[in-house]
Amino acid sequence: MTSSYIALGLEGSANKLAIGLIRHVICRGHKDDVTVLANIRHTYITPPGEGFLPRLTAAHHREHVISLIQQALSQADIDHTDIDVICYTKGPGMGAPLISVAVVARTLSLLWKKPLVGVNHCVGHIEMGREITGAQxxxxxxxxxxxxxxxxxxxxxxxxxxxxxxxxxxxxxxxxxxxxxxxxxxxxxxxxxxxxxxxxxxxxxxxxxxxxxxxxxxxxxxxxxxxxxxxxxxxxxxxxxxxxxxxxxxxxxxxxxxxxxxxxxxxxxxxxxxxxxxxxxxxxxxxxxxxxxxxxxxxxxxxCIDNGIMIAQAGLLEWRQGSTTPLEDSGCTQRFRTDQVLVSWRD
Incomplete structure (x- = not known):
């Protein structure tokens, strides 16, 4: 028996705004077939000698997020109706950029009637690294x-x-x-x-x-x-x-x-x-x-660099275990510790 699921991942915890689409094909008795459908990123770059301020970084994310989502859907050659779950970075990260992307994720969840999963940024990195490299x-x-x-x-x-x-x-x-x-x-x-x-x-x-x-x-x-x-x-x-x-x-x-x-x-x-x-x-x-x-x-x-695929990967693993983020709890946590997450998808 085979099942297929697609997740949309939105990452915006710092100066990189990233959108990812990933597909899991699950065959009983076999390792999941994981396919990256789209991996789009746009970086807010400041002049030499300057860092990136939260307010201006959030403005950058708001300006580009819709076009990046459209670009990702086009690259993956899918429609929003094909998406099973929407995943976003809940934390850790910079407050204003995190919130600007979380608002978009919530809006799409309501508009498209899709479940929502808030993902720990660090766990996203780990799960994507494990998937790509095969580290056990x-x-x-x-x-x-x-x-x-x-x-x-x-x-x-x-x-x-x-x-x-x-x-x-x-x-x-x-x-x-x-x-x-x-x-x-x-x-x-x-x-x-x-x-x-x-x-x-x-x-x-x-x-x-x-x-x-x-x-x-x-x-x-x-x-x-x-x-x-x-x-x-x-x-x-x-x-x-x-x-x-x-x-x-x-x-x-x-x-x-x-x-x-x-x-x-x-x-x-x-x-x-x-x-x-x-x-x-x-x-x-x-x-x-x-x-x-x-x-x-x-x-x-x-x-390696912040990307939407890692958020989609970790979020999809969590969603497949029956976990979702209620709208009333779909905010952001700037100090979201790695060890706070229940990794229910691993033995």
Whole structure:
């Protein structure tokens, strides 16, 4: 017996507005056949040296969301009547952008008479990563602009083994990019990565690991001062500072991830989130995993960077278990923790 379901996913927790359509074909006794029907994204890009404000980011999302949904439906060659469930990012994220997209999801749910599912952004990353890479039960390193967590699954929860005590790794990279006035196109972190490839001198920076947790605020403050003093004196180049920042911060993440692998006796690491696209982070994690007889799983920018497909994937898995989000509870939660979600679709 075969069943087929289609989910629409809407993501807008930060500066990326993304719409995704995914189909699950379920055959009894076989693995689900998962097909990406559409994966559309539009990024709000600010001038060099500037971050993105919640109010202006929300305005960007409101301006583009309808056209992106229409584009996704056209690309998938389906009608809204073919959709079984509408999924949206409930949190975590920036309040105004989250709300602007949630309003659209609620409106479509009422207009098209479709059930609604609010999705945890972090769980969306994990489920999309598991689906694309085929990782079975990995330790997950979730690294993005707003989140840094080391996670492992146990008893229908994604348990947080360690996390940042202050700012996320992506936020650290973005803020340093502003100091150097690097372009925000396609992203500050990507441009730091390209500069780091040309760096040759490793500048000594604070390395802050506290148990299973990491801290980046002191590292950022230190390197901001170094950017002024060392660049002015000619001791190093901007490329050297980008190289040093990556090497130091990523080493911290690798250390905590390795301890989590040892604790749960896992040989797999899955890297998700926007910073997970970084080739040097993947390389460093790969060296560590190989020494332990393990393997690293990662995705490319289509699924690593915030996308609507990951929201559709996690939402559809939840909906298939009979869970929906009532309209009266269809708001947003800026601090929606990964371990708050009941992962009912896993054993």
């Amino acid at each position: 039960n990995p330790v997950v390193l979730y690294v993005s602009g707003g989140n840094t967590q080391v996670i492992a699954y146990s008893e229908q929860r994604y348990r947080i083994f360690g996390e940042t005590l202050d700012i996320a790794i992506g936020n650290c990279l973005d803020r340093f990019a502003r100091i150097l006035r690097l372009s925000n196109d396609p992203s500050p972190g990507y441009n730091i990565e390209q500069m780091a490839k040309r760096g040759t001198k490793l500048v000594d920076l604070p390395y802050v690991v506290k148990g299973m947790d990491v801290s980046f605020s002191g590292l950022l403050s230190f390197i901001e001062t170094a950017a002024v003093n060392k660049l002015a004196s000619g001791e190093c180049t901007p490329e050297d500072l980008c190289f040093s920042l990556q090497e130091t911060a990523f080493a911290m993440l690798v250390e905590c991830t390795e301890r989590a692998m040892a604790h749960v006796d896992s040989s797999e690491v899955l890297i998700v989130g926007g910073v997970g696209c970084n080739e040097r982070l993947q390389e460093m994690m790969g060296i560590m995993a190989k020494e332990r007889g393990g393997k690293v799983f990662a995705t490319d920018e289509r699924f």
